[in-house]
Amino acid sequence: MKLHFTAPSPYSRKVCIAAALRGLTDNISLVQAKTTDASDPLHHANPLGKIPTLVLDDGTALYDSRVICEYIDAIGVSGQPLFPAGDERWPALRLQALGDGIADAALLVVYEKRMRPETMWYQPWMDTQLARVNTALDTVEAMPPVKAATVNIGDIALGAALGYLDFRIDGDWRQGRRNLASWLEDFTARVPAFEQTAPG
Numbered sequence: 588m589k590l591h592f593t594a595p596s597p598y599s600r601k602v603c604i605a606a607a608l609r610g611l612t613d614n615i616s617l618v619q620a621k622t623t624d625a626s627d628p629l630h631h632a633n634p635l636g637k638i639p640t641l642v643l644d645d646g647t648a649l650y651d652s653r654v655i656c657e658y659i660d661a662i663g664v665s666g667q668p669l670f671p672a673g674d675e676r677w678p679a680l681r682l683q684a685l686g687d688g689i690a691d692a693a694l695l696v697v698y699e700k701r702m703r704p705e706t707m708w709y710q711p712w713m714d715t716q717l718a719r720v721n722t723a724l725d726t727v728e729a730m731p732p733v734k735a736a737t738v739n740i741g742d743i744a745l746g747a748a749l750g751y752l753d754f755r756i757d758g759d760w761r762q763g764r765r766n767l768a769s770w771l772e773d774f775t776a777r778v779p780a781f782e783q784t785a786p787g
């Protein structure tokens with residue numbers, strides 16, 4: 588399998604962590620993608636030109652990170668399931684949505700600055716996105732995920748989102764959020780793939 592990815596992408600990082608936890612790292616070759624270059628092979632595999640995109644050995648392409656992580660979980664060869672069944676499923680999926688949503692909002696700020704000349708940056712739009720990030724972080728701070736024995740897809744998405752904030756967003760999200768900071772420390776210790784997949 589080939590994974591079109593970039594290291595800074597929080598969604599790509601989700602996939603790489605999921606693959607590590609399910610014993611599939613060695614089955615996936617990483618292909619550096621250029622999302623803005625329409626001639627990049629990524630665009631043949633995914634009409635949206637987005638990463639992560641996983642191309643299976645039979646040529647089938649899977650996207651986005653949620654679909655790929657679920658596929659990885661289905662074919663995993665070791666570790667525990669990342670998508671719980673029963674009552675635990677919905678909190679895990681909701682946390683995944685929250686983690687991905689934090690990354691989505693942060694990414695919009697990054698793109699605003701990357702794609703437009705500085706004179707055209709629209710600060711109210713960036714402030715709205717950063718407010719969403721902060722409200723979501725406060726929500727998790729008030730009710731941090733349980734440090735359970737097994738890691739689920741929600742934990743992975745939250746870890747990847749926090750890692751993205753550390754990498755790309757100015758300011759310290761840990762300020763006033765001891766529970767969340769402690770949760771990330773614990774996650775980092777429990778999941779070696781988190782640090783192994785950190786953008787350089």
Ligand SMILES: N[C@@H](CCC(=O)N[C@@H](CS)C(=O)NCC(=O)O)C(=O)O
Binds near residue numbers: 651
């Ligand atoms: N919901 C998607 C989001 C994917 C996404 O937005 N990826 C970004 C990189 S972090 C991307 O490909 N951006 C290129 C673009 O939007 O042109 C997922 O979970 O995979």
